[in-house]
Amino acid sequence: MLLILGYLGIFACVFGGFMMxxxxxxxLIQPIEVLIIVGSAFSAFIASNSLNTIKxxxxxxxxxxxxxxxxxEYYLDLLLSFNALSQKAxxxxxxSLERVADDPEGCMIFGERIVSDRHLMEFICDKLRLILTGVDAALLEDLIDAxxxxxxxxxHVPIRAVQRVGDGMPAFGIVAAVMGVVHTMESVGIPPAELGKLIAAALVGTFLGILVSxxxxxxxxxxxxxxxxxESNAYRCAQKGxxxxxxxTSPPMTVEFMRTAIPYQVRPGFFELEDYLKSSKG
Structure with missing residues (x-):
């Protein structure tokens, strides 16, 4: 939602300011320039990445x-889940955690938000299986860190791919502008008013490339x-658990270790967590 609001703000400021x-x-409405810039950038994106990265x-x-x-709410669910897991252990x-690792949905330990996070759930279950083998805690920590x-x-691979598209947009805007200038130069015999429109269309290419980027x-x-x-913060929180x-470690201390690993802006307070655990138990 904030992304869309930001986009609307950009439209309002750029095009509104231009009209004012x-x-x-x-x-500024130049479909051919848009085709050259966006089409070329997307084609370069496809050519420079694997299918998995594109997806x-x-x-x-x-x-x-x-x-x-x-x-x-997600972190409260995660803390509640590990509180129950620690109590069971x-x-x-x-x-007793073997059944939890084999059937996390059926054991009724993990909350709905955690079970729906498939990748984190696989991460937790795999590490529970390692714990069942009696792996040393220090070795387990190194393994999880890795x-x-x-x-x-x-x-980071798909993020870099998207960023490269953004970095390349101004260059494709220059390509569109140069092609527009070439078209303008071959039309120097037309009236000045028409020539001005061609020059304006060529300059729009540079403008669009920078704006889209x-x-x-x-x-x-x-x-x-x-x-x-x-996502990485959620993994680190689960790592503590x-x-x-x-x-x-005792369930209260396990949960507190996890709580301190949660980013401050979404971290539940001490008494807030205590009340949540009590209400869930009830």
Whole structure:
């Protein structure tokens, strides 16, 4: 929603300002320039990336239109889930977590928001299986750190692909402008009024390339980067819970370790979390 509001603001400021200065908005409507710039940029995007990267970039770009799932309610669900998981491990032993790892949906441990996060759920279940093997906690931490880093690097690939499209838009705008100038130069015999329209159309190419780059594509890449950080923070929070389960830490301390790993803007307060755990238990 904020992305759309930002886009509307860009339209209002750029085109509204142009019209307030006395400009004719019809001069900026150049479908051929749009075809050259956007079509060439998208074709270069396809040519320079694998199919998996293209799919991930498109999915990530569309996903920026939706609000982030990693809000306070999500983290409350995650904390509640690990509170129940830690209690189960302390009461019934670590071996009781085998069923949880094999059937996370049927065990009724994890909340709906966590179960629907397929990638995080796979991450948690895989690490629970490692815990069941009796792996050392320090070794488990190193392993999780390596996996989070690899996941983070892998998810950066589509973000870089989108950013490269944004970086290339001004250059394609120059290409469209140069082609417009070439067309203008071959039409020097026409009346000055018509010649002026051709020059204006050529200059619109540079304008559109810069506007689409910095006003529309680059914000999507920046927002995808922010969403990736949100996802990584959820993994780090789950990491704290898994490590404390492996160490046999008490449920309250496990949850508190996890709470401190949550970004401040979505972190539930101490008493807020306590009330949530009590109400859920009830």
């Amino acid at each position: 200065a006395g400009g004719e908005i019809g001069v 991930a970039a498109l999915a990530g770009g569309i996903g920026t239109l939706r609000p982030s799932r990693y809000n306070k 302390r009461k019934e032993g670590l071996l 996996e989070i880093e690899a996941h983070h690097d892998n998810c 910095y006003g529309f594509v680059s914000p999507v890449a920046a927002l995808m980067e922010e969403r990736l950080e949100d 898994l490590l404390n389960c492996a160490k046999g």
